[in-house]
Amino acid sequence: MIPKITDKNMDEDYYKLLDVDKSASDAEIKKAFRAKAQKYHPDKPTGDEKKFKAINEAYSTLSDKQKRQQYDSFGKGGAQGGFGGGAGGFGGQGGGFDFSGFQQGAGGFEFDINDIFSQFGGGGGGGFGGGRRQSRGQDISVSITITFKESVFGVQKEFEIDKNSTCDECDGTGAEDKKTKTCTECKGAGSVARVQNTFMGQVQTQVTCPTCRGAGTIPEKNCHACGGDGVRRKKEKIKVRIPAGIEDGQQLRLSERGEAVAQGRAGDLYIQVRVTPQDGYIKVGSHLQTMMSISMTEAALGATKKIETLDGVVNIKIPAGSKHGSKLRVKGKGVVITENRRGDLYVELLIEVPKKLTKEQKQALESAQKLGL
Numbered sequence: 001m002i003p004k005i006t007d008k009n010m011d012e013d014y015y016k017l018l019d020v021d022k023s024a025s026d027a028e029i030k031k032a033f034r035a036k037a038q039k040y041h042p043d044k045p046t047g048d049e050k051k052f053k054a055i056n057e058a059y060s061t062l063s064d065k066q067k068r069q070q071y072d073s074f075g076k077g078g079a080q081g082g083f084g085g086g087a088g089g090f091g092g093q094g095g096g097f098d099f100s101g102f103q104q105g106a107g108g109f110e111f112d113i114n115d116i117f118s119q120f121g122g123g124g125g126g127g128f129g130g131g132r133r134q135s136r137g138q139d140i141s142v143s144i145t146i147t148f149k150e151s152v153f154g155v156q157k158e159f160e161i162d163k164n165s166t167c168d169e170c171d172g173t174g175a176e177d178k179k180t181k182t183c184t185e186c187k188g189a190g191s192v193a194r195v196q197n198t199f200m201g202q203v204q205t206q207v208t209c210p211t212c213r214g215a216g217t218i219p220e221k222n223c224h225a226c227g228g229d230g231v232r233r234k235k236e237k238i239k240v241r242i243p244a245g246i247e248d249g250q251q252l253r254l255s256e257r258g259e260a261v262a263q264g265r266a267g268d269l270y271i272q273v274r275v276t277p278q279d280g281y282i283k284v285g286s287h288l289q290t291m292m293s294i295s296m297t298e299a300a301l302g303a304t305k306k307i308e309t310l311d312g313v314v315n316i317k318i319p320a321g322s323k324h325g326s327k328l329r330v331k332g333k334g335v336v337i338t339e340n341r342r343g344d345l346y347v348e349l350l351i352e353v354p355k356k357l358t359k360e361q362k363q364a365l366e367s368a369q370k371l372g373l
Helices: 014-018 026-040 049-062 065-074 086-091 113-120 148-153 296-301 359-370
Strands: 140-146 155-166 180-182 191-198 201-208 217-219 231-242 251-254 269-275 282-284 287-295 303-309 312-318 327-330 336-338 345-352
Touching: 014 026, 014 049, 026 049, 049 065, 049 282, 140 155, 148 269, 148 282, 231 251, 231 269, 287 296, 287 303, 296 303, 296 345, 312 327
Parallel strands: 140 269, 287 345
Antiparallel strands: 155 231, 180 217, 191 201, 251 269, 282 287, 303 312, 327 345
């Protein structure tokens, strides 16, 4: 017996929501979804908006091979991009482990692999060590929510974050009126010599000058706004273009829009996009799917009906002899692909069989039955 979906188990795993085994094939998952969707579609007498959304969410994940694999491995968070964004591995962008997290981390700890190699490079800034090492600010992660319609057409969003930004009074120099002078410690080199004890004995290396932080210059007078730091805490408005077709849980990366750092490169800003479901609609690649209820006579004789799309109301022609579950295509009403190209909208027909008939309706159907219809 198929268990009944209730509000209590809406948070159960996706396989239970669709009443299928974890080993279910794509065809079995699709069949189970269609049965559930027909039952809980908001247009149906047995419709339930909350249950319909939960079923849509389950099918959207299990019908996608990559998302299903992530869900099976990591659960709901993994399927929705909760581990840093897809194919980018630990780093989230471009693959591989991102060592940037070891720079300017908690408690001021710094790690630079060049500092290790510099021990083999001798003096004078040669070898791997070099002289000036550019520091990097911390990355920032935020989450924004958009509507289903916005995910189909794309949208520009603006939001505000509080972060360390380059001081706009001194352009990050830390100097009043941007007036600087040669660093007295490194004499403008940006690095200074240090003797280090290594397993090979004492070795002279070049390290970033602690006074000018590698810039080679220092302020003649500290900036009144940032106190000579070159950065200051402030609220900053961020504008971002969300591309059409983005999926729930995907991440966007804005290079160097994270935390600024004095005499260095700012970190990156990662934006996780959450998409609110749309009643009666699901997105499959660049196409949209929905359902429409029609009567037995409309299915048999054909009809023209109005349907609400994301572009507004359009007329759709029901061919005579339409079968339950058949799909009609509305061209160009799907997800925006390019400026001049869009996916399609597929409308699945649900033939309603009345539970109660009037006397006239019953007589008409009996007459039709005698005629072999």
